[in-house]
Amino acid sequence: MNNKPLLDYINKYVNLTIEEETLLLSKIVNRNYLKNQYIVQQGEICKSANFIISGCTKTFHMDLEGQEHIVMFSIEDWWTSDLGSFITQTPADFNVQCIENTQLIQFTFDNLEALYKEIPKLERLFRKIVERAFVASQKRIIRNFSLTAKERYQIFKNTYPKIEQRVPQYMIASYLGVTKEFLSKIKSQITQNQ
Template identity: 75%
Template sequence: MNHNRFLEYIKPYISLTSEEEKFLMTKVVVRNYLKNQYIVQQGDVCKSANFIISGCTKTFYIDLEGNEHVVMFSVEDWWASDLGSFITQAPADFNVQCLENTQLIQFSYENLEELYVQIPKLERLFRKIIERAFVASQKRIIRNFSLDAKERYLIFKNTYPKIDKRVPQYLIASYLGITKEFFSKIKSQLVQKE
C-alpha cells in the first residue's frame, strides 16, 4: 500500500513495466519518523531522497546566532531532503524535521544511482522533479524581493491551503521572513476585512 502512493505519483512523468516497478521497490525503504524527529541535520551528509507518504516536515537553517529560518514545508506527495547535500554527498546546510508523525519512502544515494542505470527513464522522473523544485524556488525568491509580507502570506495561503492549516503560525512567519508578532498583525488585519 505504501508503495502504491509513490507509483501513482510517478505515473504522470513516466510509465514503468510491472518488472520495473518491482525492481524499483526493491531499492527503497519505507521508514516512519515521530513528530520532532530529524530526517537530516545541518552538518551531516543527507543520505536519502525522501518522498512523503504521510505527515509534514519543515526544512530550515539555523544561523550563527541560533535563529531558525524556515525555507520549506513538505506534505504528502512532496519531497523532503537537503538536495544539495544529497547530490554532492557533502555536509547538509539544512535540517529536515518532522512536524507530525511522518512516513517516507527513502532512496539512498547508491540505490538511486543504480536505478538510473537499470531503469534510465527514472532519470527523466527525477530531472522533472528537480526542475519543478528549481522553478518554485526562483518564484519564491522573486516574491521575497518584490512583494510585501501580507502579499507573500496570501500567496502562501492560497497556494498551500493544507499547509497553512497544519503548521504552527510562528513557523509560517519564519518562512515568510517576518516576526511572529508582525505575522499576527497581518492575520488580524485580514480577519477584519472578511
C-alpha cells in the first residue's frame, strides 16, 4: 500500500526526518476493508486511529429502535474512528462502516502512545487533529439546533461536494436528521429556485 499520502499529510503539520518517518512506518498497519465491512462496532473498544488512503466510511450510532444516526462521513486524507472510545479505551458509542472498499493506515493505541514518546512532535499533530474534530463537532451541534434542514443541506453540499457524489441520499438524509423524502423535497426546491 502507498504510505505517501499519510507522510504528506503529517508533513503539512510537522516535519519528520527520514529516521522519524522510518520509525513511524514501522508502527503502522495497512488494512483493506470491503464495502459494508465494519472498522469499529458499537460496544467494542476502538483499537485504532485510522487514516483513509482510499474509500469512504460513515460513522453512526444505532439507537434501540434500530435507527441509524450518521454523524460523519470520511474520505481520502481524513481520519476515522470512534475517537472517544480510542482515547479512553472504553466501549464505542459509534460504528464506523465502509461505504466503499476502503484502504486504511491504522495506528493502534499502544503504537501511537509509543510514537508520542519517541517522536514528541507527533503528539502535537494528533492534538491538532483532535482539536479540529472537536471544533467541527461543536459547529455541527450548533447548526443542528439553529438552522433549517435546507440550510444544513446547503452547508453540507458546499462543504463536502466530493462526499455528496459518493454517498446514497438516504445516508445524507440521516446525517442531516431528516427523512430521504424530505431531503428529496429540499433538493427539488433548490433546483426550482436556481
